[in-house]
Amino acid sequence: MLATKRGAYLNSSSTNTIKPRKIKNKRSGAPEERATFKSPIVPWLLLFPTLLILTAFIYYPAIKTLLLSIYQANLILNTQRFVGIGNFTDLLSSPAYQQVALQTLVFTVLTVGIGLLLSLSLAYLASRPIRGAQYYRLLLIFPYALSPAIAGTLWLFLFNPDIGLVNRFLEPLHLARRWLDDPFLAFGLVTVAAIWKGLGYNVVFYLAALQNMPTDVLEAAEIDGANASQRFWRIIFPLLTPMTFFLVFTNIISALFDSFALTDILTRGGPAYHNAGITTFLIYQLYEDGFINFKIGTAASQAALMLLLVAGITILQFSLGERKVHYGS
Amino acid sequence: MSLQFAAAQTTVEFWYSFGDAKRSGWVQARADEYNKAHPGVVIKPVYKGSYNDSLQATILAGRQGKSPAMVQIFEVGSQLALDSGMFQPISSIKKIDYSDYLKPVINYYTINGKINSLPFNSSSPVLYFNKDLMQKAGLNPKQPPTTYGGLLAACKKIQAAKLGATCFGMSLNGWFVEQWMAEQGATLLNNANGRQGRATESNLNSPAAAKIFQFFKDLKDANAFTYSGKLEDWDGSDAIFTNQKTVFHITSTADIGNINAAATKSGFKMGVGVLPIPDSTKRNGVVIGGASLWISKNIPKAQAESALDFALYMTNTKNMADWHKLTGYYPVRQSSINLLRNQGWFLQTPLQLVAFNQLLKTVPSPATAGALNGAAIESRKDIEEGLQKVLSGTPVDDALKETKTRVDAALKEYNSNFK
Structure with missing residues (x-):
């Protein structure tokens, strides 16, 4: 998990180093060389195993988590009560959660x-x-x-x-x-x-x-x-x-x-x-909250908030990366 | 032929939470014996991680229709297990004669007149003391303190003797507060500890609770208390005691064997006494801690019956006596105690006797039956943090008020799951 996370960052920044904008501009004039598949099915077929794994282990759980975040839910009781953005307002207005964030x-x-x-x-x-x-x-x-x-x-x-x-x-x-x-x-x-x-x-x-x-x-x-x-x-x-x-x-x-x-x-x-x-x-x-106290609704909301946080950091990384980082000549 | 054989075979998965070789080996050995004696049945004990993990795993397996036949669940998980609807009361599987079971033990697991689970590993807290250090401080190891006041008085002598050890230490755990409430005959939660109806409020504003919190304030003021600093750090506080850095220590009876061995290794003699309680209070006894055996609901009848039959075998008179000798957990049957007495066990190891008397003298009441609380895990931590705040200087009243607010909020949130 850790290795992949870090690996992903490594890749993203090294692609940054490899393709500065200039090259792109130079290329835009010439016709691009690209391999094409005769049938549109083949690329999907090749992608299928990857997509299958991503769907089962990343997309599906992520969507489930987002859905769960609008319920009050207990893992053991299997109860779900719709609360809308209630979990989020509770969290953001809770002095305990604010302190934890700080x-x-x-x-x-x-x-x-x-x-x-x-x-x-x-x-x-x-x-x-x-x-x-x-x-x-x-x-x-x-x-x-x-x-x-x-x-x-x-x-x-x-x-x-x-x-x-x-x-x-x-x-x-x-x-x-x-x-x-x-x-x-x-x-x-x-x-x-x-x-x-x-x-x-x-x-x-x-x-x-x-x-x-x-x-x-x-x-x-x-x-x-x-x-x-x-x-x-x-x-x-x-x-x-x-x-x-x-x-x-x-x-x-x-x-x-x-x-x-x-x-x-x-x-x-x-x-x-x-x-x-x-x-x-x-x-x-x-x-x-999620795994000791089994309150999976609020835990899911927290996961959603952390997702937002990471998204924000990623955006920051790319916007800063373009401007402030010196990649040499 | 082989198909017939397969059909006749009943497989019983038993999920438990003992990670150590000593106790898991014991469980496996009982299963092997049982399997040999019952050719049609296969008992499969499986270690499923901590109590918390195994409860979670059981529920998730149950949702997929793959419930294990039998699970070991810790006592604070009782209300959760009950509310999950995944289990059947054992009293509805087969009629069992419970008269041999110790009353305080069976009381804990009796809810709405039904016995939901079979008691297995049960324990309660006792006072451990370092006899050598007590002697050095001029205290009589034959008369360990039995009250808060007695303990604080002993602490004065210990400090005067400059032993290089703190008077008293224990792991900060909500379990002890539950015990001290019971000893005072006070319920921790309303609605008779949640046994007459769902608990909606804690009794942390009671004088009984105030006495417990005040005890920690007194200990702090006298500089007489130490712990590792981490909540529920059993190992850390045990290590402080066995390294002779505290004279008195409170922890579960289940550790008598292990701590005694560590004390011998460290070169001191250890004693065991009753749990010290608030001064001039009638001793009501302890709440039984530990875990019990629950049987899943959505399984074939043959499987449920075999599971219960194995549970009864594992906790029969001889096996419970044996289990007690191995671990220090109480044998939960009167006949096991008689057997141990006849074997002269209590003459060889009088350490355990104190613990027994403490349990046997328990007065049956909702207070000593223990609190039923679906948010018990969270409440325990709230209480621990309350005590920790008292130790770091928060006034007792403020700490109690805050703890009560938090525990009540947890109860309210839990109860709102049923609306």
């Missing part, structure tokens, strides 16, 4: 912002020609190989207030804290854990981009007397924008959807703070 926003901004900045710095350092660089790279990448469930359990035991390793070290310094029930610490902990978990993925991509950086431009800059900081900010950073752009969006999607396993195991969405658990994010709220 928390999700803060969490996403923090994990994506700090996560990418940190990954870029680490990737830059690891790309320097130093002794043992390959070991540093390996160590940087490994958290991504851990399953979120294992990562969550690790952090849970590390930060147990009484028997966790972290407090055991902090105790003599009188710095021991209640990591999982102090709302601000718990939120920070989940954020840091999510950043750490995503670090490997981001570092891999940045490393690849840095290693493929055209050396002639950098040499030219060096000859022109640019210092290290100028070289980084004026040349490397702009050349990295396609990669940064790609990573920003994969990271947003990952913060929205993949935060689920980590929070479930580490905090169960808690601790309670005002109207909701402080680490309850949109996807966790959806899971809890």
Whole structure:
């Protein structure tokens, strides 16, 4: 699931790089070369297996979900009561759901912002020609190989207030804290854990981009007397924008959807703070309503709202991608 | 010939929720024995994930006409299972003599005069204590605290002794609040805990509920409480106790075996006492927790009868005594207790005896029969968050009021499914 989601983003941005507008214009004059099928049935026949799978596993469930979102429904009771947009108005006017949405926003901004900045710095350092660089790279990448469930359990035991390793070290310094029930610490902990978990993925991509950086431009800059900081900010950073752009969006999607396993195991969405658990994010709220409390109507509405959110992000991605990203000459 | 044989065969799928080898192995062994003794029947036990997952799977299978014959469902799912219409009361399948079953246990599963499911794995909460640490603090391990006041007084001594351990810790779970309401003879929900009609409101504004929340306030003020910080984190709080970071601990009787083993490994002696309750309150007893066996409605009669017959075999006198020894769950039959007594089991392991007496002395009433609530899973979490807020400094009254509002809203929403 994750791989396909990210793969899709990778494809979309790489198509962006391959076909800038100019080429299209050049082509529009000449007659296009295209293979044609003699019978109109053949292409449909070839598409059929794909369409069948898409219909069964994507389109049909998606339409069912949208339909369900206008009902109050209980999975166990098999009851459905038409409520129109009632689920949506309830959600959007609920202080708990508003808080969850705000928390999700803060969490996403923090994990994506700090996560990418940190990954870029680490990737830059690891790309320097130093002794043992390959070991540093390996160590940087490994958290991504851990399953979120294992990562969550690790952090849970590390930060147990009484028997966790972290407090055991902090105790003599009188710095021991209640990591999982102090709302601000718990939120920070989940954020840091999510950043750490995503670090490997981001570092891999940045490393690849840095290693493929055209050396002639950098040499030219060096000859022109640019210092290290100028070289980084004026040349490397702009050349990295396609990669940064790609990573920003994969990271947003990952913060929205993949935060689920980590929070479930580490905090169960808690601790309670005002109207909701402080680490309850949109996807966790959806899971809890749908699969713990069996309220599938409201869960479907939440899925619809999240669909809108992702649609908005996608539109933003394409409109920004056209204007702001520097793909080189 | 082979066709005839196939027709004569009755296959009974039994979905259960024990992920560990110890308990699932026990269930499989009973099925194998039963299959050997009944050539026409095949009992197929299948592990279906957590209680929540298996309830969901059962309902979805039922909608496709593929109901498993028998399912193990947790007690908070009872009202949901009943309302789903997917199950038949076992008392309508075959006449069974229930006089041998422990009254508090059978009470939980009796709804509208009908016994809906057969009790299987039942437990209740007890106090666990670290005898060595108690002694170091000058407390007598032979007299563990039995009330909130007693526990708080013990906490003072423990703090004075500077043991490097917190006085008390437990997993924050709504289940305990349900138990403490029952001990005080108070119902958690209106309409006699939802047993005389659908519950529409919680009794969280009662003095009984206030005493429970106040206990957590007192513990917080005395710095006498700790937990991992995550709700319903049974393993985390057990680990704190077995690592000697708390002196007192409350959890299910079902863990006596496991925690005792961990205590021995960690190098201390563990004791078990009754669940501490509010001061100067008459002890009404506990609500039975755990799970029971439900039989699906839309299955052939032969299948239903075989399922019930196997359930009765699995929970017969000898097997229940055996199950108790293996796990710490209560044997749900009086005859099993007699058998254990004759075997001298309670002399060897007096730890379990406390738990037994607590159950046997339970006064039958709607309070101790337990609350029936279709939104029980959600309500539990609301209550846990209420306690968590008290622990983080919210005044008791405010926390109770908010919790009541949320639980009542959940009840109202659930009930509106039937309009």
